[in-house]
Amino acid sequence: MDQYTSGQPVSLGLAEALIGPILIGAMLQIGLYGFLLSYLINLRSSPTWTRSRRITRTVCYGVVLLNTGYTGLTGHTIWYWGTLPERDYHTIAGGEVVAAAGPIVLTTIAVIVQMTLAVRSSRIMKRAIYRYIYITVIGCTGLVSYLGAIVLSASSLRWHFLNMTDWVAGLSLKKGLMIWMWSACSIDLTITTVYLIQLRRTLWGKNSTSDSVFLLIGRLVVRSAAYTAVFAALVAIMTQLFCDSMNLFGLDFVFCIPLASLYTLSLFTTLTIPDVVERELGGHIARVQKSHPSALLTLSSPAQIVRAPVVIHRESDESEVEQEKDSEKAFGWARLRGPSVGGVNAEGLP
Numbered sequence: 429m430d431q432y433t434s435g436q437p438v439s440l441g442l443a444e445a446l447i448g449p450i451l452i453g454a455m456l457q458i459g460l461y462g463f464l465l466s467y468l469i470n471l472r473s474s475p476t477w478t479r480s481r482r483i484t485r486t487v488c489y490g491v492v493l494l495n496t497g498y499t500g501l502t503g504h505t506i507w508y509w510g511t512l513p514e515r516d517y518h519t520i521a522g523g524e525v526v527a528a529a530g531p532i533v534l535t536t537i538a539v540i541v542q543m544t545l546a547v548r549s550s551r552i553m554k555r556a557i558y559r560y561i562y563i564t565v566i567g568c569t570g571l572v573s574y575l576g577a578i579v580l581s582a583s584s585l586r587w588h589f590l591n592m593t594d595w596v597a598g599l600s601l602k603k604g605l606m607i608w609m610w611s612a613c614s615i616d617l618t619i620t621t622v623y624l625i626q627l628r629r630t631l632w633g634k635n636s637t638s639d640s641v642f643l644l645i646g647r648l649v650v651r652s653a654a655y656t657a658v659f660a661a662l663v664a665i666m667t668q669l670f671c672d673s674m675n676l677f678g679l680d681f682v683f684c685i686p687l688a689s690l691y692t693l694s695l696f697t698t699l700t701i702p703d704v705v706e707r708e709l710g711g712h713i714a715r716v717q718k719s720h721p722s723a724l725l726t727l728s729s730p731a732q733i734v735r736a737p738v739v740i741h742r743e744s745d746e747s748e749v750e751q752e753k754d755s756e757k758a759f760g761w762a763r764l765r766g767p768s769v770g771g772v773n774a775e776g777l778p
Contacts, residue, residue: 437515442675446520447509449678453685454502460689461499467696468492476700484699487544491537491692498533498688501526505685521587521677528584531608534688535577538656539570541691542615545698549623552630562622569615576608602671605680609664612687616657620649637709644708645701652697655690659683 438446468488471477477485508524546566550559583601586593624646631642666680 438517438520442517443515443520445675446517446678449681450685451506451509453681453683454505456682456686457502457689458499460686460693461495464492464495464689464692464696467693471696471700474700474703475706476703479702480699484544487540488695488699491540491695494533494537494540495688495692498530498537501530501533502685523584523588525585525588528581528588530685531577531580531584534684535574535608535612537688538612538691539574541695542566542570542612542619544695545619546615548698549619549626552623552626566615566618569611569618573608573611573615576604576606576611579604580608602667605667605671605684606664609660609667609684613657613660613664616653616660620653620657623649640709641705644705648701648704649698652694652701655694655697656687659687659690663687 437443471488504526505524508526512519543563543566546563550562553559553562579596579599580601583599583604587601627642627645631638633639660683662683663680666683670676670679
């Protein structure tokens with residue numbers, strides 16, 4: 429225990445265990461930041477960007493700007509640990525002052541992305557009361573995650589100055605981090621689950637085309653949510669297991685630090701779902717738009733009509749025609765009021 433209490437520089441093995449996870453997480457964040465910049469450039473030249481409203485573009489630019497600041501903090505972290513003159517245990521365990529702002533910036537990015545996706549996914553819901561309840565639940569959970577991030581930031585500052593007492597009675601650094609991560613994870617899972625349930629009710633079992641659309645969108649939505657939900661859950665689990673360890677308490681940084689870029693990539697991936705659907709299914713989109721408009725709300729807007737080739741089927745398959753008519757009647761509620769083209773409004777997918 430001498431190297432923990434003596435004030436002397438720690439061994440190389442212990443230094444790697446303490447600092448290594450932080451540096452790995454920081455390098456992952458910087459690498460993913462470069463990738464999301466490339467993704468943004470490609471997104472700006474896609475049909476999705478042309479169809480998007482000004483507020484959607486503002487959200488994208490704002491999130492990338494926040495990511496730029498967060499990546500700057502991450503770069504400072506690498507510089508700090510690379511030039512740290514004192515290598516005793518308490519100095520390393522205390523962390524850096526600047527990094528205490530990281531959880532606040534990261535949570536801001538996460539909440540912006542989550543609320544954007546929640547609002548977009550709510551537009552497929554049948555009743556307005558369900559949308560209000562859904563958005564309220566997501567918003568309240570987002571506030572809880574903010575509370576966890578604030579507790580974590582305040583506790584980190586106190587730790588830096590060797591004050592190990594709780595910032596608020598009963599809210600330790602460990603509890604703050606777990607509240608933050610589990611709240612973020614639950615929001616991601618809720619948005620994905622609710623959207624898939626609503627989408628299944630709208631599309632599944634009507635015909636082979638609508639089934640294909642559901643499977644394709646469902647796969648893309650789950651993949652998008654997995655970026656953040658899995659990492660947030662891993663951070664919470666590792667915090668529970670190792671936060672009280674003398675030399676493994678920093679393992680969660682590997683998965684926590686890159687979350688800023690992962691949330692941004694999740695937003696960009698979800699925004700491009702309509703383009704993927706059009707590219708994969710081609711002319712079948714016209715038939716889905718006719719009978720199930722709520723499922724593809726982003727595929728056209730007042731400014732631009734999706735010019736999907738219309739396939740005319742001359743087969744006398746009366747049963748399929750009747751099935752499509754029944755489907756159109758059953759889901760007529762999905763035709764939103766307001767400016768639209770062909771009964772299809774913009775910005776409906778999560």
